[in-house]
Amino acid sequence: MSLESDIAILRNVRLFDGLQTDQLRLLAFGAEHRRVRKGEFVFRENARADAGFVIVAGGVALTRGRGDEAKIVSRHGPGALLGEICLITETTRPASAQTETDCDLIRVSRTLFRRMLEEYPEFAAILHQRIRDELEAMLADIEGLENRFR
Secondary structure, eight states: OOHHHHHHHHHTOGGGTTOOHHHHHHHHHHSEEEEEOTTOEEEOTTOEEOEEEEEEESOEEEEESSGGGOEEEEEEOTTOEEOGGGGTSOEEOSSEEEESSOEEEEEEEHHHHHHHHHHOHHHHHHHHHHHHHHHHHHHHHHHHTGGGGO
16 A cells, blocks of 8 residues: 555544644554454454554454354444554453454554654644543433433
8 A cells, every 4th residue: 555545544534633734644653553353353352452444345243252152242334443542551362353354454563653742742632622522421421321220
């Protein structure tokens, strides 16, 4: 894939909203491509998480549990970012990601993402506000459920 096509893919990832073309170019240049065959794991549940993965092509299922006990919790396709929280903080994977088709992925390391935040503090401020807004919305949703559990 070319740098320009990577920039086009990254431009459509919600977390990267607000990044200018030069900033996306730095992100694309520092990221790495991975080709994963159908049925392989991108990452496993409870593993240390140090990178997010943008799906360029193909489909990935997130599952919890192992073997016959595994349950699909969500499916994702091109443009999805898997593991976005690990770009911000150290964590473990809450689910496994297994490919449902051959996939092309862009791996964005936490180190690269933090470099973006350091070099572009205006993006860090936008991201901070976005996370704050999403947490407030989540809390409002939880409060809205209060009456169901009384």
